[in-house]
Amino acid sequence: MDHEPLIIRRALDGDEGALRALWTRHAPHIDMVVRRLVGGDADLAADIAQEVWIQIFRALPSYRGDSQFGTWAHRIAVNRTLNALRKTRRLASLETEVQEDSASVEPDNDRTFVAQSIEDAAAKLSPGARAVFMLHDVEGYTHDEIARELGITAGGSKSQLFKARAKLRKLLAHLIDVKDIGISGKELQHVTSTERVAPAY
Amino acid sequence: MSHPPNVSHLPTDRLAALSDESPTATELAHLATCADCARERAVYQNLLEIASAESARLGAPLTTWERLAPALVADGVIESGRPLPMIVRKHHFRGHWLQAAAAVVLLAGGMVAGRLTAGATVLPLRASTNRAASVADSVPRFTSIEEARAAQTQSQLTFQTATAFLAQQDTTNGDSETPATIRTRLATLDRVREVVGKALNEAPYDPVINGYYLTTVGQREATLRQLNTALPAGMRLTSY
Numbered sequence: 001m002d003h004e005p006l007i008i009r010r011a012l013d014g015d016e017g018a019l020r021a022l023w024t025r026h027a028p029h030i031d032m033v034v035r036r037l038v039g040g041d042a043d044l045a046a047d048i049a050q051e052v053w054i055q056i057f058r059a060l061p062s063y064r065g066d067s068q069f070g071t072w073a074h075r076i077a078v079n080r081t082l083n084a085l086r087k088t089r090r091l092a093s094l095e096t097e098v099q100e101d102s103a104s105v106e107p108d109n110d111r112t113f114v115a116q117s118i119e120d121a122a123a124k125l126s127p128g129a130r131a132v133f134m135l136h137d138v139e140g141y142t143h144d145e146i147a148r149e150l151g152i153t154a155g156g157s158k159s160q161l162f163k164a165r166a167k168l169r170k171l172l173a174h175l176i177d178v179k180d181i182g183i184s185g186k187e188l189q190h191v192t193s194t195e196r197v198a199p200a201y
Numbered sequence: 202m203s204h205p206p207n208v209s210h211l212p213t214d215r216l217a218a219l220s221d222e223s224p225t226a227t228e229l230a231h232l233a234t235c236a237d238c239a240r241e242r243a244v245y246q247n248l249l250e251i252a253s254a255e256s257a258r259l260g261a262p263l264t265t266w267e268r269l270a271p272a273l274v275a276d277g278v279i280e281s282g283r284p285l286p287m288i289v290r291k292h293h294f295r296g297h298w299l300q301a302a303a304a305v306v307l308l309a310g311g312m313v314a315g316r317l318t319a320g321a322t323v324l325p326l327r328a329s330t331n332r333a334a335s336v337a338d339s340v341p342r343f344t345s346i347e348e349a350r351a352a353q354t355q356s357q358l359t360f361q362t363a364t365a366f367l368a369q370q371d372t373t374n375g376d377s378e379t380p381a382t383i384r385t386r387l388a389t390l391d392r393v394r395e396v397v398g399k400a401l402n403e404a405p406y407d408p409v410i411n412g413y414y415l416t417t418v419g420q421r422e423a424t425l426r427q428l429n430t431a432l433p434a435g436m437r438l439t440s441y
Contacts (some may be wrong), residue, residue: 003398010411020266021415027315035263036255042263049263050272057278077395118255129365132339135214137252158218169248176247178240 004069012060019057026070030056030077036134037081040123048084052077076098078135082149085127121171125164132157211238218244261426383428390421 004025010018031049038045056073063072118138122130131150135141136157143154143161150157169176211228219242224232232239273279293420343349396415404410 003401006401006411007415007418014279016270017412017415019273019279021418023264023269024264024419027264027420028259028426031247031263032258032260035260046263050269053264054272054276054278057273058276098421118252133252137249138255140253140256158215162214162217165220165245165248166213169217171242172248172251173244176244176251178243178247 005065008060008063008065008069008180011057023053023070026073027053029070030073033074033139034081034121035079036119036138037078037085037126037131039127039130043180044088050085054082055080074139078139078149082131085131118168118172121168122164124171129160129164129167131159136161136165137165210235211241216241217245220249244251259425383424387421387424387428388425390417393417394421 004022007018011022013166030052031045034049034052035045038048056076063069066072111184122133125133128150132146135146135149136143141149143157146152146157147154152160211231215228218239219228232242266414292364341352343352370428394414397417399411401414402409
C-alpha cells in the first residue's frame with residue numbers, strides 16, 4: 001500500500017520531514033540517473049544532483065499526481081541534468097557529431113581498460129553517446145523522446161546509440177561474450193521459408 | 202570478431218541495432234549460416250539485458266540532506282517550516298501542538314527502542330533517578346508555537362541523523378550486522394510500514410501516525426542502503 005500522496009501533501013504543507021522522506025525514498029534512484037548521465041565526474045554529478053533536487057521540490061506545487069511521483073521526478077532529473085551538461089558544454093558538440101556521423105566515442109586509447117559495470121564502461125563514452133545510450137537502453141526512452149530532449153533527430157539518436165553499443169561491447173567483452181550460439185527456432189522457421197533469398201554480402 | 206576470408210559479415214552498427222530490432226530476411230539468412238555474426242548478435246543482446254537491469258540498480262545518493270536542506274532554505278523552497286507557495290495550511294494551532302507532541306513520542310520511542318536493542322532495561326530508574334531529574338529540569342519550556350515547532354524540527358532531524366550515523370558507523374554490533382540480520386530488519390520495517398500505513402489511511406492528519414510513518418520509511422531506505430554496502434563486492438540489491 002503506497003501512502004506517498006499523503007507524504008507529498010505534507011511536503012506541500014511545508015513539512016521538512018516529509019520533504020526529507022521524499023528525498024530519502026527517491027534519492028537512490030534519482031541520483032543514479034544523474035550519475036549515469038554525467039559519467040565519471042563525481043563532483044559534477046553531486047552538484048547537478050543537488051540542483052535536480054532543488055528543482056524537484058521547487059516544482060512540487062505543480063505536481064498533479066497524474067503519474068507516480070518517482071516518474072515525475074525522474075523526468076525532471078533527466079531534463080535538468082541534460083541542461084546542466086549543456087551549460088558545461090559537455091553536450092555542445094552532440095548535434096555536429098551526429099550530423100557528420102563521425103566517431104561518436106572518445107578515441108580508444110585505453111584498450112587495457114576493463115569495465116566492471118555498465119556505469120564504468122559508459123563513463124568512457126562521449127557525453128552525447130552516453131546520454132543516448134543511457135536514455136534508450138537503461139531508462140527506456142524512445143528515439144523520438146531522446147530527439148526532443150537532446151535537440152537532435154530520431155535518426156541521429158539511433159546512429160549514436162549503435163556506435164555507443166559497439167564501444168560498450170568492447171569494454172564489457174568479459175561480461176557479455178558468448179561461446180556457442182544459434183538463432184531461435186522461430187527465426188529458423190523464417191529462414192527456411194525465405195532461404196531462396198540470396199545474401200547480398 | 203574473426204573474419205574468414207571472402208566472407209562479408211553484417212556491419213557492426215547493424216549488429217548493434219539487431220539487439221532490439223528485427224533482422225531483414227536477408228540478414229536472417231546470413232545469421233543462420235554465419236556463426237560469427239550470430240554470436241555477435243547474441244553478445245549485443247546480452248549487453249541490452251545488462252543495460253535494462255541497470256535501471257533497477259540502486260546507488261548511494263550523491264546528495265545529503267545536511268547539504269541539501271540549507272540550499273532549499275536559501276532557495277526559498279523551505280521557508281523555516283512555512284508552507285510551500287500557493288498552499289494554505291489548515292488547523293494551524295492544533296497541528297503545531299500535536300506535532301510537538303509527536304516529536305516527543307518519536308524521541309521517546311527511539312530512546313526506548315535504542316535501549317532495548319542495546320540490551321538495557323527500558324527505565325533504569327534506580328541508578329539514575331537524580332540524573333533523570335536533572336534531565337527533566339533541562340527540558341525546554343516553550344513560550345511560542347514557533348519556538349516549539351523549531352525545536353521539534355531540530356529534534357526530529359537530530360534523531361534521524363544520529364540514527365543514520367549509528368547505523369553506518371557504530372561497529373559495536375559489527376558481528377551481528379550480517380546481510381541476513383539486515384534483511385530481517387528490512388522485513389520488520391516493511392511490516393511496520395504496512396501497519397502504520399493502514400492507520401494513516403484512516404487518520405491521514407494524525408501527526409503521531411505521520412511521524413511514525415515517515416520515520417519508518419526513512420529507516421527502511423537507510424537499511425536498504427546499508428544492506429547494499431553489506432553485500433559482497435559486485436552484488437547489488439534490486440529486491441530482497
